[in-house]
């Protein structure tokens with residue numbers, strides 16, 4: 706009896722936006738573990754992105770660090786060219802970069818801040834997929850994963866900008882799945898609940914504790930919990946899966 710292929714993404718090239726820390730860094734490690742050559746995107750944190758790539762290389766993997774603000778179409782054109790030249794055609798795009806967002810109620814929010822979050826999330830996905838479309842087709846079984854949020858499905862005080870932008874991103878993913886399926890590109894959305902990252906570590910302890918108790922699995926997610934789901938969605942075994950929205954929240958929104 707033969708075991709499962711330990712490197713099902715062997716020969717594939719994956720670009721992960723916001724790969725320098727948090728869910729993105731865990732996704733880079735996971736896709737590399739599955740055999741992909743990884744392009745680790747960051748905007749400012751070159752050192753952190755390089756450290757992630759060093760880990761990948763130490764484990765026998767390959768890749769590159771690639772700087773670029775994912776909200777800029779020119780940056781996408783450049784990144785697409787650089788990754789193509791150095792690693793080959795991108796077959797897997799993980800749109801993960803965390804666009805900062807204003808917290809506050811609708812009454813307190815100004816349009817400019819709301820709009821910046823909405824435009825940032827959507828422009829990153831729009832320009833990224835457009836810039837890489839020829840490569841995703843060329844690579845075969847092109848896979849796009851957009852990292853959305855459980856807050857796209859529910860309502861939490863102070864998250865009107867983030868939740869609305871992520872809901873738009875999730876639905877954009879469905880449109881992409883419908884339009885790009887015929888050219889062999891699969892598009893998935895992954896929607897995490899709160900994940901323990903540097904960013905969420907500063908949230909008040911009692912808030913984190915309430916979220917932990919609300920989860921059926923009675924713990925908060927680690928970045929690796931999300932990364933493994935992303936790895937599963939882009940494996941060749943998932944070849945008939947597209948247009949999905951996978952909630953990774955430990956059973957917090959059961960029935961909701």
Ligand SMILES: NC(=O)c1ccc[n+]([C@@H]2O[C@H](COP(=O)([O-])OP(=O)(O)OC[C@H]3O[C@@H](n4cnc5c(N)ncnc54)[C@H](OP(=O)(O)O)[C@@H]3O)[C@@H](O)[C@H]2O)c1
Nearest residue numbers: 723725727728747748749750774775801802803854899900
């Ligand atoms: N953490 C959670 O609880 C949680 C829950 C649900 C969904 N999510 C979603 O999961 C994704 C990752 O979140 P995270 O918490 O892991 O993020 P994080 O730890 O804050 O890391 C953010 C990453 O995004 C990069 N980034 C930010 N703006 C960028 C830009 N304009 N262009 C390119 N890269 C940019 C950062 O790089 P630089 O440092 O170089 O800027 C960094 O690598 C996000 O889409 C987030 O909305 C997170």
